[in-house]
Amino acid sequence: MSKRDSFSSKFGVIAAAAGSAIGLGNIWRFPYVLGENGGGAFFLIYLFFIVSIGIPVMLSELVIGRRSQSSIFGAFKVLCPGVSFFQVVGVMGVAAAFLILSFYSVVAGWTVEYTVLAIGNQLSDKTPEQLSVLFQDFSTSLWRPIFYLVVFMFLTAGIVIGGVKNGIERYAKILMPVLFLIIIILCVKSASLSGAVEGFKFLFQPDFSKITGNVVLEALGQAFFSLSIGMGAIATYGSYVQKKENLVHAAVSVSMVDTLIAVLAGVAIFPAVFAFNIQPDAGPGLVFVTLPNIFNQMGGGYFFSVAFFVLLLIAALTSSVSLLEVVVAYFTDELKMSRKYATLLGTILMIVLGVFCVIYPKLFDAFEWTSSNLLLPLGGILISVFIGWFLGKDKVKEEIEAHGGKVVILNVFMVIVKIFAPIAVALVFMKNIGLLG
Ligand code: PFF
Numbered sequence: 001m002s003k004r005d006s007f008s009s010k011f012g013v014i015a016a017a018a019g020s021a022i023g024l025g026n027i028w029r030f031p032y033v034l035g036e037n038g039g040g041a042f043f044l045i046y047l048f049f050i051v052s053i054g055i056p057v058m059l060s061e062l063v064i065g066r067r068s069q070s071s072i073f074g075a076f077k078v079l080c081p082g083v084s085f086f087q088v089v090g091v092m093g094v095a096a097a098f099l100i101l102s103f104y105s106v107v108a109g110w111t112v113e114y115t116v117l118a119i120g121n122q123l124s125d126k127t128p129e130q131l132s133v134l135f136q137d138f139s140t141s142l143w144r145p146i147f148y149l150v151v152f153m154f155l156t157a158g159i160v161i162g163g164v165k166n167g168i169e170r171y172a173k174i175l176m177p178v179l180f181l182i183i184i185i186l187c188v189k190s191a192s193l194s195g196a197v198e199g200f201k202f203l204f205q206p207d208f209s210k211i212t213g214n215v216v217l218e219a220l221g222q223a224f225f226s227l228s229i230g231m232g233a234i235a236t237y238g239s240y241v242q243k244k245e246n247l248v249h250a251a252v253s254v255s256m257v258d259t260l261i262a263v264l265a266g267v268a269i270f271p272a273v274f275a276f277n278i279q280p281d282a283g284p285g286l287v288f289v290t291l292p293n294i295f296n297q298m299g300g301g302y303f304f305s306v307a308f309f310v311l312l313l314i315a316a317l318t319s320s321v322s323l324l325e326v327v328v329a330y331f332t333d334e335l336k337m338s339r340k341y342a343t344l345l346g347t348i349l350m351i352v353l354g355v356f357c358v359i360y361p362k363l364f365d366a367f368e369w370t371s372s373n374l375l376l377p378l379g380g381i382l383i384s385v386f387i388g389w390f391l392g393k394d395k396v397k398e399e400i401e402a403h404g405g406k407v408v409i410l411n412v413f414m415v416i417v418k419i420f421a422p423i424a425v426a427l428v429f430m431k432n433i434g435l436l437g
Contacts, residue, residue, distance in 0.1 A: 004069055005164035006240045012169040013245055014253050016322075017228075017237050019172035021258040022179065023319030024107055025226040027265040027312055028287050034266065035280040037218050038210030039202040043266075045216055049223035050259050053424060056416040057229045057380045059251035060387040063399045065238020066247065067391075071329035072232025075239075080390050089382045090330075093232030096375040097326035100231075102353035103367045104323065105156075108316035109148035109354075110139060110288060115309040123292040123305055135288045145358045150351055156320045157347040160328055161340055164240045168321055175314045182311040183261060186268040189304060196271030202280060203266045213431040220428050221373035227258055230376030230383065233322045236329045248400050248409060268308075272298075287312070324350065377429065381422045388418030 007013045034042050068075035073090035080086055117123050126134065138144060159167045190196065224230045241247070269287070272294045273280050282290055287308075295305035324346050331342035357364040387396060397410055 004240065006242050007169050007237075007245075008165050010245055010250075012165075012173060013237070013241050013250055014257075015172040015176045016169050016318075017234060017250060017254045018257045019168075019176055019318030020228045020233055020237065020322030021226060021254055021319075022176070022261045023226075023228075023315045024104060024111075024312070025222070025319070026258065026262040027183075027315055028107060028284070030222060030226065030262045031266055031269045032281075032283055032286040033218055033222050034203070035270075035286060036283065037215045038207060039280070040204050040206035041208055041210045042215055042219055043203065044206050045211070045219040046223055047259070049220050050227070050255055052416065053220075053380070053421045054223045054227045054229060055251055055255045056413055056421060057224075057384055058227055058234055058255055059247060059400065059413065060383050060417055061229060061232065061235040062238035062241065062247045062251055063387060063391070063396060064383065065232075065235035066241050066243075067395065067399055068235075069239050071239070071333040072235050072326060073330045074333050075232075075235060076386070080386070083390060086382065086386050086390070089379055089386070090232065092375055092379050092382075093235075094327060094330050096231035096371050096379065097233070097323045098350065098353060099367045099371045099375070101320055101323040101350045103357050103364045104316070104320055105149050105153055105350060105354045106145060106357050106364060107284075108152045108313070108320060109145050109150075111309060111312045111316055112148040112152050113138065113144065114288060114292075115306070115313050118292075118302075118305040118309045121302060124296055124302060126292070126296070128293050131292050132285070132289050135285050139285075139288075140361070142358065146355055149354045149358065152316070152320070153347050153351050153354070155317060156324050157343050159317070159321050160324050160346075161343045163339060168325065171321070172318050175318055179261075179311055179314045182307045182314075183264045183268060186304060186308060186311070187264050189298070189300075190268045190270075190272040190275075193272055193275040193298065195275035198274035199269075199271030200267075202274065203263075203270050213428075216431070217373055217428050220377055220425065224376035224380055225372040226262060227255055228319065228322060230379035231326070231371075232379070233326050235383075236326050237322065239329070377425045381425045384417035384421040388414060388422075 007016060064075050064079065068078040070078050072093040076083075076086040076090055114123075123131065159171050161167060162170065228234055238247070241250070269291065270280060273290055276294050276297055278290045278293065291308060292305060295301040295308070298304070324343070327346040328339065328342045331337045331346060332339055337345070357367060393414060396414070400413070401410060
């Protein structure tokens, strides 16, 4: 058997996994979901879920991937051959990759369109009404969104086809630092606008009366979506991580960087939203309608709008790469296809599903809601139960303590994955389907 492709360095692992985690979820979804769910209170719950459940589930996925050296579909067959039940996680993972990428690529296509418009200076002469009509017309029309979706999917395929080291890692190492630089520039600009304080208050001052069962579910779903956990994307990357790398370090750094970027996206967006008196709860159109407005009202607007949409495009690209890789790993490992063929087939299937999402916006909403609020948390429960109760502490220990980790880390981790994470996620679910009143 030929040797499995792998990431070449620690920085490569972190750049690729952070590339998966940091995406439209941080810059497009986090601000609007936060805006719709009451601001600071949502943010606190979100942070709580990232630390208490997100990091442990991410570590669990890395363990599953590296230990099995397999796609998420095959991983449970390798790790626990006697228990076929867990293979459902593999099936759900591949299904979730299809669902997510199909609506993700639609929004990513909007991003390509807006990058083109921003570069061509076609957003700057529009009134707020015209910008909102532009977005409405564009997002509800047919051919342009489909065209840009296809362009985006081929950009994704172009990276994935290069393989793990020469494709995914190589581009992540270049694109992630660029993304970081752009977002810092945008934050500095936004924070220095007069009236920005209200935005900071909205983001960081919790109003606990806003917390409802639904807000908690949204925060949990957002935490899973943002970290790319619960469906095997991180496990797939884990299968390319060499034995010498420290998984605890990787899980903690990636989660922290992801959270930092979500906060920075909030800081780049809300102070400007408030400074220019725009509604924070504009929904999915927030970054496409309100931001161009803001750019038009500030000095250097052209530069900042190009920077922003390039940022969004980079973020979307490195995440969709990881979604496509889940499917490609399944095709190459399980169905023994060549990477080239697997990538092309995966891309074409995703495009077809994406086109359905363009044609039927209800499908778009249904895919978005089902994947982040249902499939990912459910996958997360099963992954943590598997690590906690089925894989065995010795094997977990071998994976996470190979670099002289502390015993206390292992013990806390085991308690979380065995008991806390499954119960907490199940409670949030039950509350939302009305079982807890
Ligand atoms: N984490 C990505 C984002 O925040 O945009 C979305 C995502 C990528 C979710 C990969 C799941 C996944 F497997």
